[in-house]
Amino acid sequence: MTEQTAQRRVRLSKSKYQTGLQCPLRLWFSVHERELADPLSYSSKRRFERGSEIGVLAQGLWPDGVTIEATHLQPLDALEQTREALAAGAPALFEAAFEHEDVFVRVDALERLADGRWRMVEVKSSTKMKDEHVTDIAVQKWVLEGAGLEIASAELMHLDNTYVWDGTRDADGRPVYDLARLFAAEDATALAEAYQPQVAETAAALLAMLHGAERPEAAIGSRCTTPYDCDFRGTCHSCLPEQYPVTLLPFVTGDQLDALIAAGVLDIRDIPDTFRLQARQVERIRPMLTGEPEVLRDPRSEFARWRFPLLFLDFEDFQPALPLYPGTRPYQYAIPFQYSLHVLHADGRLEQRGYLHTGSDDPRPEWIAHLLADLGDTGTIVHYSHHESTVIGKVADACPEHAEALLALRPRMADLEKVVAACIGHPGFIGRTSMKQVLPALAGEDGPTYHGKRIANGEDATTYYHDAVTGFLSPEDAAAVFADLEAYCAVDTLGMVEVYRALAGVREAGGRLVLA
Ligand code: SF4
Structure with missing residues (x-):
């Protein structure tokens, strides 16, 4: 066996074990037919990278720790470097590599205890332990014990969303966090040990499948999105x-x-x-069966209560995993950084306004000032879903000096999505009422569209914004992202105007209400 072949021998990593638990076909594809994978979106790629960055940040909890540098393409080198670090008496190891019965794991952090046993730590960017974390930890513990280590505790370390960053920065302006408070460790030893007896048999079955000549069969279904979105849906779901x-x-x-x-x-x-x-499912699929739009109730009776100018409003906000602004917490909900506003006057005139915070400081003070000035004190504020009202409440809590003015907006707010859901059934909605589904169905090909744009959904918007204001993107790329964000948010509010006009155009025909 050549050196390269030995490095590439089929092993089961902890992530592949999880993949196999979700679906054997997904595991087969990921090992033998990787080229069938769906393209990785920018947001997904950055989510993985940020998870890794949080793992590296947690290493600061063990200042004398030793990192095993070999990459995932060099498993034999990683095993050798780990043996050397253990023999040299390293007090803690990061990315230590172990193998047992062809199951190969890299451990986020492994701490040597005074009694010679080990504390094994898996770092996640979540804020709590999930079921899939337990199997992940159990596999690692099984491998480490199989390799001869005595594990005193197996823990999950995640972000603690009660930690409030005080704004401390280093000489280069980078945030400095109190790591002991930013992270919280949960003991998963007992949960892992309860699962551990299944590991050997499951791993052997998955390895046997991978070594076989036949691609396994698996039915599509709930497994394709649980617990993770499968990256081979483009192939399997083509049926x-x-x-x-x-x-x-x-x-x-x-x-x-x-x-x-x-x-x-x-x-x-x-x-x-x-x-x-369910009754609501029957109602939602009826237009798909008939192929005809339905007006279930007259939306004009709701619109009669609205006051011009109609202020069509949409927010973009984000929840950085690591606090970016003093006084905020991990995944603080919610930090708005942008809004778009289309103003429809009684005479039919339409204006657009908006605000996008492009600085690296907390966007909320400027965002609030612009928002209150643009909304004034007359007119119905039309939003789509409860999101805008919720964000206003959260920002009012976080910025009490503006709470009265912000909360005074709520009595003027009206949710257009509720009107759509109550009044219209449409085959093009496919039973949904989101703007992404409703707009093309009601406005057609000539209406405003998200299609073909770099930023085409909320996750893209928050991911690109985060990268633009934290210096991850070059100033030129950040400027292009800001322009795309303005275009994206404006589609949302112009789309709301189009949806409103379509519903306001309901008329009587043949003794029933129809869309114009
Ligand atoms: S799309 Fe579904 S059936 Fe296909 S590999 Fe993924 S999880 Fe398995």
Whole structure:
């Protein structure tokens, strides 16, 4: 066996073990047919990278720790470097490598205790322990014990969202966090030991599958998004019809989806009458069956209560995992950095205003000042979903000096999504009421669109914004992102105007209400 072949021998890593638990076919693809994977979005890539950065930050809790430098492509080198660090008496190791029965793990942090045993720590960027973390930790503990280490405790270290950053920075202006308070460790030893007896058998079965000649079979269904979004859905889900795939059944539960797919139902319109659906599901799929839009209630009676000018408002906000602004916490909800406002006057004139904070300081003070000035004190504030009202409440809590003015906006607010949900059924909605679904159905191809834009959803908006204001992007790239953000947010509010106009245009025809 050559050196390169030995490095590449099929092993089961802790992440591959998790992948195999989710779906054996996903594991097979990820090892043998990686080229079938869906393209990784910018947001997904940055999410992984930020998770790794948080792992590196946690290493500061062990100032004398030794990092095993070999990459994931050099498992034998990593094992050798780990043996050397252990023999040299390193008090703590980062990315230490161990192997047992062809299961190979890298441990985020391994601390040598005074009695010769070890504290094993898995670092996650979440704020609490999840079920999938327990199996992850159990696999590592099983491997380390198989390799001869005595594990005193197996812990999950995650971000503590009660920690408030005081704003301390180093000489280069980078945030300095109190790591002992930024991170919280939870003992997962007992939970891991309860799962551990299953590891050997499960790992052996997954390895046998990987060493076999046959690609395993797996039905699509709830497993494709639980506990993680699978990156091979582009391949497996190509069997689904494009227009009304059963995976988009409104309010679908995992059990419903698995039962429908097991029965061979791939199209929402083919769901048999005998299949048990919730009343709200029946109502939402009816337009898909008839192919006709429905006006369930007259939206004009709701609009009659609204006062011009109509102020169509949309926010963008983010929740940085690591606090960026003094006085904020990990994943602080919510820090708005942008809004777009389309103002529709009674005479039909339409104006657009907005604000985007492009500095690296806390966006909220400027955002509040611009927002209050732009909204004035007359007119109905039209938003889409409860999000804007919730954000106003959160910002009022965080900035009590502006609370009265912010909370005074709420009685003027009206939720257009609620009107859509109560009044309109449409085959193009596919049972949903989000702006991304409703706008193209009501405004058609000539309406404002998110299609083909670099920033086309909320996750893209927050990811790019974070990278633009933290200096991750060059000034030129950041400027381009700011321009894209302004265009993206404006589509949301112009889209709301179009949706409002479509609903306001409801008329009587043949004794019933129809969309114009
Ligand atoms: S898309 Fe679903 S069935 Fe296909 S590999 Fe992924 S989890 Fe398995």
